[in-house]
Amino acid sequence: MTTVTAPARPPAPPSTLRAGAGLTGTMALLRLASRRDRVLVPASAFGLAAFVALSAKATFDLFPDLKTAQASMASTLANPALVAMYGPISSLGIDSIATFKSVLLGAVFLALLAYVVVRRHTRTEEEAGRLELLGAGVVGRRAALTAAVLLGTFAVLLTVVLMVVWAIAVGLDPAGSVALGVTWLVIGLSWVGVTAVAAQLTSSTRGTAGWSLGALAVAFLVRAVGDTAAADSPARFLSWASPLGWGVKVSPFGENRYWVLALGVLLYAGLVVVAFALLDRRDLGAGVLPSRAGHERSAIASPVALTVRLARPTLIGWVAAYVVLGLVLGSIAGSVESFVNSPQIADMLKAMGGAAGSVTDLFFSTELHFAAVGAAALAIALITRMHTEETTGHLEALLATPVRRVAWALGHVGLAVLATAVVMLVGATVAGLLHGADVGDIGGTVGRLAGAALSTLPAVWVAMAVALLLYGALPRFTGLAWAALILFLLLGEFGDLLDLPGWLVDLSPFTHLPAMPGGVLEWAPLVGLTVVAVAVGAAGLAALRRRDLGIG
Template sequence: MRGLVGTGTLLRLALRRDRVVLPTCMVLLVLLAAGSAQAALELYPSRAELTQAAEAVNASPAIVAMFGPISDPANPGAIASFKTVSMGAVLIALLAHALVRRHTRTEEEAGRTELVGAAVVGRRAPLTAAVLLAVGACAMTSAVVTLSLVALGLDAPGSIGYGLYWLSAGLAFTGVTAVAAQLTQTARGTSAWALGALGVAYVLRAVGDSSPGRSAWLTWLSPLGWGEKLEIYGADRFVVFLVPVGFTVLTVLTAYALRERRDLGAGLMAGRPGPARGAASLSSPFALAWRLQRGAFTGWVLAYALLGAVLGSVALNVGDFVNDPKVEQMLRQLGGNAGSLSDIYLGAEINFLAIGAAAYGISAALRLRSEEVEGHAEQVLATRTSRPALLGSHALVALGGSALLLVVTGVGMALSYGPAAGGVGATLAHLLPSALAPIPAVWVCVGLALVVFGALPRLVVLAWAALTAFLVVGEFGSILRLPQAVVDLSPFVHASVPPGGSASGVPLVALLLVAAALAVTAVGAFRRRDLTTA
């Protein structure tokens, strides 16, 4: 037990540091689940309508791939929860990942773990405190979500299953991130491994759900699929919850074992040295920024190419199965009102993937914050490199990379969907405007991240909070029946063009001007402030 000395103190410190961000994230997740469920119950006032809608959802491989199947179409809670339960599981997995990474690898990389370790603190205490914080946050969120759904009149066993669905994802990625933090020596490396695992889990679940025959077993390989196997508002097989619990115990114990086999500040996977003759390729700030970020960018490109191909393939059958006008109405709320149901489905997926492209852009833009904390930015600025050039180099990677991700999405969809829809070339021309339209909105998010870095470097988490808010009000605003003025705050609302639809240039140009103004503001703020190391 000597290795756990100080765990309680570190846990209290972590709670104090996250006293604003953590409750805010938890409240937003609860509001998302409860608000969507209430809106769905109001949309389908009779049990017959609920059952008909649920059966139509299960008949569509495309919708099942997006949100998962409904276990019991006759249960009102099934249609009330199907849209947010899988999405919420992804969000709570991201929350668990962020908490574990922040209080393990990020603290270690910044040197604070070494300072804390000089006191009476055990070797395993930081990891234990981070795991307890993540598990506690996920459990509390799941418990409040369960109570809110019961308060809406949904049956208690199914609502408990809903909470366990979310908790299973949070637990699993608490363990995954704990292991990743031991393997890598940077917070970026930890995110690359853990978020890569999350992407693989999502694809496995989507493919397994949309192919109920020979590929159904893939769902069991996905930590996001274990909650689905609980069959909430149906069989309520709570025994399946033992799978994520066992996985979490195994991964956390593995993380402890790996922690004992590495030095403080190091990872079990050593960083690769640069090439012996690589100086010429680092002759400019942009070349340096590209060298630092090319590995992460390559991973994102491959993931988006795969997702585009998978989503394009499952879109082939969506129009053949959705015959309920209210399910069609729900899809049109997600993907736009023009075009066929296949187009609407692909438009909805492009809108969602645009959020992911914005997440990449924010991550790439904030890479400069890590360089600043580690002291590398100061060394670069000691040369002839100016602050605008340094900031601009990382901004170019973030802006160009995020735009290319959406292009790759459109190409991947066209390659898999095109052969059965009139040819790859024609399909690409049909889909590409829809894939390109969200780019100005993505760039607004990147611009916000640059402004936060330039003006408030210690509060870069605000960039992620803004993206989360845009996701909630943009993707779920119409279903949650939020005021239009609130929905309009999301830049993605003004940059959505369904496949085959026509784009209005005014909002897109306006978003580009906003992004440019944010970039100029960020440069000015960065030039005026001092560099910081914390």
């Protein structure tokens, strides 16, 4: 008698798996990710909360009453270029004026924090091969993405709670402070979801960065177009087409539209669901979108050329950002003297940008110092890339050739030095062209602003050298370079306004920059900062040369 065996039933497709499938080991991965980011997340949360609280306190100290603040700032806040950069102000109340810059700008920084955390524990781990090793154990397929989303969400919530508590403590209206927290929640949670989806679409960390940061840039541009459109223009609707526009529509310290949070939560939940659906439809190590085929023969002939090629998308993005910054500064500068008509605003500019020159010079000096902090962030990003190359095993393969580690590191340092100079010059040149056309002296204005931009570079190099020292001596703590930059920013920009002790303020390299343009160029501080940068950077290279790779 012949026995017929029924064919085995095929396994259910991923879409039919129960909700809890693939989550084994999630808590273990979450604890591991939390330990790795135990410095980055708290330091970033503290810095962003301090940005709001300290700038608000400085504003309260400058203006004795609401009438003075309104008379000084009303025309300023209506400037279209300023609205495009920082969003429309919610009201002319003193709390709204005190938080004008921090509403949208702080939310964008929070979105960047969410992006860094989620990308690091999804696509970066997968590209490095560590996720494959973990998956060989008792770890579910969905565990890593779940842990990354949970940690990213926690980072957003921690930052928002700390900011709201600190804002109320310095005297901001409690209801408006909560609304400001809602603004940040909408944007921060949205980019947890955006980055989770981006990590599934591409097969590389750089691809994830391109999708996530590109989406952030598009959202910012769409919101800017909508916010600056005429009141009766259909383009005003674009403000509701961007998560950044949703955040601005909360109108903290104005209408306080708490219900906008529902839009952010719905987008966050929807994107996370999409990310898990995409995860179930791709292979480990691959992305949903096919990778672009490479050339049969590479034109890259040196480690420096390889470094430049890997950093090319990052550099293009930063140059574009500084072009936009230059456009904004150049368009605002022509009306600076007309809207800075109070001694309080002049005193603030003097405290932050220097006491020499005209009001326009003070304005440019202040903004160029802020731009220098951004350039330092670019330098740190390029330096910390070395740690990523080491942990992913790429450096080991490269050093198997005649390439030496110090020469390889110097290539990154040289690129960081050149890149920071380029972005500062680009921003200053664009601003100089616009403002120079207004005053009838394009060449002179561009030259003065370019010189002022270059005078900020020694401080940028000190921040870069700190990152290099951490990577060379304590690679596990390379991320502390970001905390150091936040500290430098707070001390350099708000130290004098808050009457902090002089020795504490002097710890920031940005404190020692000359008040350019308009002031006297003092070479001693610039030479001193350059010497410090060289010494600290040399110590970092020496430590890198002595230590074993992969060991911190």
